[in-house]
Amino acid sequence: MCGIVGYIGHKQAFPILISGLKRLEYRGYDSSGISILNGDIKTFKRKGKVSDLEDFVKGKDIEGCIGIGHTRWATHGEPNDVNAHPHTSMNGYFTLIHNGIIENYSSLKKKLEQRSYTFKSETDTEVLVNLIEYIYLKGNASAEMAVRLALQKVVGAYGLVIMCGDEKDKLIAARKGSPLVIGVGDDEYYIASDATPIVQYTKSVIYLNDDDVAVIQRGELSLKTIRNDKQTPVIHQINIEIGEIEKNGFDHFMLKEIYEQPRSILDTFRGRISLERTAIHLGGLFEVMPQLIQAKRIVIIGCGTSWHAGMVGEYLLEEFARIPVEVEYASEFRYRNPVIYKDDVVIAISQSGETADTLAAIKQAKDAGALVLGICNVVGSSIPRETHAGVYTHAGPEIGVASTKAFTAQVTVLTMMAISLGMARGFVTPEHGKQLIAELSAIPEKIEKVLANNEKYKQIAGLFRFATNFLYLGRGYLFPVALEGALKLKEISYIHAEGYPAAEMKHGPIALIDNKMPVVVIATRDQTYEKIVSNIQEVKARSGIVIAVVNEGDEVIGKMADFVLEVPLTDFAVAPLVTVVPLQLLSYHIAVLRGCNVDQPRNLAKSVTVE
Numbered sequence: 114m115c116g117i118v119g120y121i122g123h124k125q126a127f128p129i130l131i132s133g134l135k136r137l138e139y140r141g142y143d144s145s146g147i148s149i150l151n152g153d154i155k156t157f158k159r160k161g162k163v164s165d166l167e168d169f170v171k172g173k174d175i176e177g178c179i180g181i182g183h184t185r186w187a188t189h190g191e192p193n194d195v196n197a198h199p200h201t202s203m204n205g206y207f208t209l210i211h212n213g214i215i216e217n218y219s220s221l222k223k224k225l226e227q228r229s230y231t232f233k234s235e236t237d238t239e240v241l242v243n244l245i246e247y248i249y250l251k252g253n254a255s256a257e258m259a260v261r262l263a264l265q266k267v268v269g270a271y272g273l274v275i276m277c278g279d280e281k282d283k284l285i286a287a288r289k290g291s292p293l294v295i296g297v298g299d300d301e302y303y304i305a306s307d308a309t310p311i312v313q314y315t316k317s318v319i320y321l322n323d324d325d326v327a328v329i330q331r332g333e334l335s336l337k338t339i340r341n342d343k344q345t346p347v348i349h350q351i352n353i354e355i356g357e358i359e360k361n362g363f364d365h366f367m368l369k370e371i372y373e374q375p376r377s378i379l380d381t382f383r384g385r386i387s388l389e390r391t392a393i394h395l396g397g398l399f400e401v402m403p404q405l406i407q408a409k410r411i412v413i414i415g416c417g418t419s420w421h422a423g424m425v426g427e428y429l430l431e432e433f434a435r436i437p438v439e440v441e442y443a444s445e446f447r448y449r450n451p452v453i454y455k456d457d458v459v460i461a462i463s464q465s466g467e468t469a470d471t472l473a474a475i476k477q478a479k480d481a482g483a484l485v486l487g488i489c490n491v492v493g494s495s496i497p498r499e500t501h502a503g504v505y506t507h508a509g510p511e512i513g514v515a516s517t518k519a520f521t522a523q524v525t526v527l528t529m530m531a532i533s534l535g536m537a538r539g540f541v542t543p544e545h546g547k548q549l550i551a552e553l554s555a556i557p558e559k560i561e562k563v564l565a566n567n568e569k570y571k572q573i574a575g576l577f578r579f580a581t582n583f584l585y586l587g588r589g590y591l592f593p594v595a596l597e598g599a600l601k602l603k604e605i606s607y608i609h610a611e612g613y614p615a616a617e618m619k620h621g622p623i624a625l626i627d628n629k630m631p632v633v634v635i636a637t638r639d640q641t642y643e644k645i646v647s648n649i650q651e652v653k654a655r656s657g658i659v660i661a662v663v664n665e666g667d668e669v670i671g672k673m674a675d676f677v678l679e680v681p682l683t684d685f686a687v688a689p690l691v692t693v694v695p696l697q698l699l700s701y702h703i704a705v706l707r708g709c710n711v712d713q714p715r716n717l718a719k720s721v722t723v724e
Contacts, residue, residue: 115198115212116140116184117293118310119274121284121329122301126180127170129303133310134163134182136358139366139512140212140306141186142713144197148208150276151177156208158197179284181274181304183210189218190235200239202246203230206278207256209245211238212306213270213291221266241267245275256280257328257337260287264326264339270469274304284329287339288321292467292494295319297348300332307465307491309510312353319346320493349493357509365711367513367605371697372564375557377508377518378690381525382553391547393533395526401502404484406537408458411436412451412483414443414474415462418516418600419523422488423462424593425689426527432686433535433549443470446477453481460486464511464519466494475499488526490519504530513712515604517697520597521690528553528687552684556691559681563694566679570695573660573676574702577631583610584622584657585696587635588645594635594689598696605714606704615641615648628656633699635662635692636670639685649673660699662692 116137120126130147138145145166146158155174159166163184183198190196198210215221218237221244226232230243244266249259256277264271270290277283286293286304296303296311296318303311308318321327324338327346336344363369386393398405411430413423420442427438441451443461447470453459459478463471466489475496478485487496487503490511497503506522532549535541541549577583583602587595596612603610613622615634626632632652636645646669652659653673661674664682671677678695704711 115186115306117181117210117212117272117274117304117306118183119181119210119284119286119304120301121179121331122298123178123331124301126177127175129314130180130182131163131167133305134166134184136309137306138163138184139514139713141184143185143187143192144194145182145184146197146199147175147182148180148199148276149175149177150179150278150281152281154201154205154208154276154278156199156201158194158199160193160197179276179282181208181210181276181284188214189237196234196236198238200234200236200242202242204246204250206246206249207242208276208278209238209242210274211241212272213289215241215267215271216269217267218269237269241271241273242275249277256283257285257326260285261326261337261339261341264289272306282330286321286327286329288325289323290469290472293321294493295321295327295329295334297334302329302334304329308351308353309358309512312351312358316351317348318351318493319348320498322498351492353510358512365513365701365705367515367517367701367711370511370513370518371694371701373509374518374521374694375560375564377522378525378560379557380507380509381522382529383507385529386550386554388547388550388554391543391550393529393536393550395504395529395533397502397504398486398530401484401486402537405458405534407456408436409456410454411438411458411460412453412478413438413440413460413462414446414471414478416443416468416470418520418597419462419464419468419471421593421597421600422520422523422527423460424596425524425590426460426531428590428593429527429531429686430534433531433541434538435540436534441474443468443474447473451477453478453483455482457483458486459483460488461496461500462488462523463496464490464508464516464523466491466496468496472496472499488523490522514714514717515601515700515711517601521693524689525553525556549684549686552687556683556687559683559691560694563680563691566695567698570678570698571702573678574699574706578703578706580608580629580631582625582630583608584625584630584632585610585612585635586615586618586632586645586648587612588615588641589639590685590689591635591637591692594693594696595633597693598633598635598700601697601700602703604717605700605711606707606709607715608703615645618648618651623651623655626652626655626657628658631658631660633660633662633696634674635696637662637664637680637688637692638667638682639688646670646673662695
C-alpha cells in the first residue's frame, strides 16, 4: 500500500521522482522520501505529505540522474521521519524502498543483531536492507546476487527498488505479491508501483511477475528470478492518457470520478452489448462460457467496495442465470478452509488487481481445481494474470481512495454476465434480454440526470455535517447499495454509518433511532416498494430523520420523508447503478464540509497489497 518510483537515465531524477510521488500519493501518505545517487547516495525523507518533503529539500543538493522515491502507508512502525523510506543499511552500502510486509523480519532481525547489526527504525524494511548488506559483505557477492540470496530467506510480500553505493550505475527491482512496473524509454527506465507516474514519459512497460529480479542500467535491462533463471522481458503498451490522472478542474479526484461514471459505464459495455442482435459479447469469457453455463455454484470473492459489487452480482446471477451464488470476503475465504468443488466457478473482483487477500483466495480456489475468473480495472495487474479468464471494467484510472466509478463499472460487468448467462441457460427470453440490455444502455444518460442535481445534495449535506451516526436501509438489490453508501460516508467523513436490509431494522437497529438519527432509505419502485414504505413509517414513528432515494415523481414516500433525492425510473436489475450516485455525492459533500481530505482519508490507502 506504499507508492514506489524510480528512475535511471540521462535526465535529472528529482523532478521525475517528486512528480511520481505526487501521482502515487493515493497509495500512501504517512511519509515520503527520496534518495539520489550521484557519486554517493543522498537521502531526504519526511513525515507527512509529499509537499512536506518538497519543502524540506529546497536549497539542498538534489543533482543526479539515478534515484528512488517512496510514499508510505505505515505497517511496521508509526509514521515519522525515521521510519520513512528509503532505508539505508548500517554500513551504508545499500539503500532500499519497499512496498509489502516481511513476515519473518523478527527472526531475521535477531540473527543480524547477533552479528552486531544495529537498527534505527521500527520497520521490517530496515531488516531487509541490512540482510542484503550482510550477505553482500560476508559472501563477497555482487549487489544482484546479494539481493537474490536475501530474498530467498524472506517470507512475505515485497515490491523493492535497491541502490548499491559500490555499483553506481544500476538499480535493482524485485517483486513478490506487490506490484511493480518498469517503463521503457530512450536509454532510460522508469519504475513504479503502477503506471500512473510513467504515462507522461512512455507507454511501453514491463510488468514484473512474482519472484522476478530486474537489474537496470542506462540502456540495458536484464531479468531473472531469485533462483537466477533468466527471463525474457515482455513489453506491453498502456493506453492511459495523462488527462485521466489529472483533476481537470474538479476540486477532488473523487468528485471527478463520480462525474465520470456515465462515461466509465458506457466504456465498460461499449462494444459488448447489441440492442439490434439482443446479444452480449464478453470476449474474455468466450472460451470458458461452456463451463460457466454448466456451473453448479458461483462463489464471488472481494474486499470492501468490490465485495458490495459482488453482493449485487449475487442477486443478478441468481435472478437471471438461476445459479446458486455465495459472496465471500476474500480475507475470510482464504483462512476458513472453504469447501470448493472442481465444477465451481469463482469470480474475483478487484479494482487494482493487486489486493493481497483476493490474490491469496484466487490461489486457494485454483489449487482446489475451480474455474477462477477475474473482474478487474487495471490491465496487466496480478489478478488478470493469475485467473483463468475474466473481464476488464474499462473505468479508467481511479485515484480517489474511496472507490466510486470502479463500483458501478464492476456492477455493469456483473449485470452483463448475468443477462448473458440467463439467455444462454434459457431463463431469460430474447424479448426480456432485449429489454434488460436496453435498460443497461440507458444508464449513462440517467446518471447524467442525477448529477445535474448536485447542488441539492450539497444543500442537504450542509444540514448533516455535524451528525455522528447514520443508518442506511435498502431491500433486495438495494441492500448492497445501502452497504456501499454507508461505507462511503464512514471512509471519507469519519461519521459512523451502518447499512442494513430494511427488514432487519426491527431486529436491533431500530433501538438507535431518535430525532438525531439520519436514516437514508433507498426506496425506488420494485417488488418490495410497499414493504419499504412500512419501514419508513416505522422510522418516522420514532422521530427518525428520513433521507429517501426515490424515483422521480414519487408522491407516497415524497410526503413521508424529510428529504428526497430523486433518480430516474429504472428496471430493478439496474437500479443499483443509479441509486448509488446520490449516496456518493451526499458523502462527498458532507466530508468536504467537515474539512476532511476526501481523496486521502486517514488510515486508508487505495490498493491493499498487504494483509
